Amino acid sequence: MEQTARRKPIVERVSVQKSYDVLAGQLRDRILTGEIAVGTRLPSERELVELSGLSRGSVREAVRMLEVEGLVQSRPGRYGGIVVTQPDKKSMARFVGQFVQSRRLPLRMIQEARETIEPALARLAAENRSEEELAQLRALNDALGDPNLDREAFARLNLQWHSTIAVASRNDLLSALLYAMSHGVFAQTIDDAYDNPEIRAAVFRAHGRVVEAIAARDGAAAQRRMERHVVATRAMGRDDGRSELSLDPPGPD
Amino acid sequence: MEQTARRKPIVERVSVQKSYDVLAGQLRDRILTGEIAVGTRLPSERELVELSGLSRGSVREAVRMLEVEGLVQSRPGRYGGIVVTQPDKKSMARFVGQFVQSRRLPLRMIQEARETIEPALARLAAENRSEEELAQLRALNDALGDPNLDREAFARLNLQWHSTIAVASRNDLLSALLYAMSHGVFAQTIDDAYDNPEIRAAVFRAHGRVVEAIAARDGAAAQRRMERHVVATRAMGRDDGRSELSLDPPGPD
DNA sequence: GGTATCCAATGGTTTGACAATTAAAAGCCC
């Protein structure tokens, strides 16, 4: 076999660096390394023009890139400007949603992802939850047991319960991914009718079992029970899994 | 309780739509719905200027946004232009990497995510693999058993094995997420020395057990064994988990 | 003290020009 077989070619594909790309790269690096802290105001566009030696157009294109990446936010007006931000779970959801939508990934794949991630979050929540979070989970599910809830209130409480588990897991990455599965993917899903008391009762009981395991810090049980819940929920005509999606997130952020 | 308690406010926050944002939104919609097919050439910047009535600068900012989102690619030159693309796993990896890096998420969280996703992929692979993929997995692991491999070759084959499992899972979303965990996150990881024959042998055996389960279409076993493998691999000083990271992807794409 | 107005700094947008890049097409030599 030749030495050159399946080796890196002599030269990488030469790609001319566009000026806006270079500037965006510089700023991105200094933001990601933390050299420029979140909340900091970057120099104004006109100052960046001076500092970089580029034209305003190029500077603006660089800023636009960083803005799409969720690394800065820019607002007009005096005391406006370009401030450094962190990409949040919503931008993650947007991105994942576009990935799924543009590739026409079937719902099955998103369901599988959710059925993978959410039980893992339950396990981690069992291992890491605080007493406050445990109490909150119990309170939320208690509220969920009220048969007089209207449909929207039920869905909101349900979503808050799942969201609390994500927080308690102490894993922001998996939490953000779950959020993306739940929110970023179904743009135009029909808000299908589901208000079956039996289903509600089943959800209530399933949540209760998961909370028990979390209370006992039994990660394996929490994971197992959550998986059964999520899978069952899908089998019941996607009520739980889909009706959440047209809702707003529970709290701020 | 008042009717207005915790309800949506009367007006949403009014945010003035910037012109480039509107144009980007229009194009994004028509790309995501498939109205504009992947591979299609969009009108040139100057044509977009005419069509939209905006200035060239605004048009360029819109295009820049879509480019960052991975929805288009633009190249200069005659027969260049703006062509519609699909966001790929690399752009997913970039985005997730920035999310992790900008938030200073500890390595622990990425590891947990990997230990969640990869076993799930093994389970799905067991359920969905083709005969060819099974053969490929066997061949790759056989090659991995060769004690004369240099370090880089071992790592490359190892990576290909994991990658083949991802393909066999038939879940492009989870596959892309695993890829992001493996590639998007560790920018400046040291290529730590690991060339321990014992570790290699352990990896070889663990892979073998996973492949057996996949051959038997035993999803639960595949998942369990893969989880043990991934966790063990981390415990061994992250050899397996990290040394992959400085490598290139195995094949095209 | 409250209200209305002003004002200055910022991003948003336009216009028009020229440079750089690219790959096909044409020309040229043998």
Add this chain to the structure above:
DNA sequence: GGGCTTTTAATTGTCAAACCATTGGATACC
């Protein structure tokens, strides 16, 4: 005809200089 060099046209890249729109503090007024 075959293999080069050169030309050429369409495209993005870049610059410059204005002016508009937005924002929220500062100021003036009552």
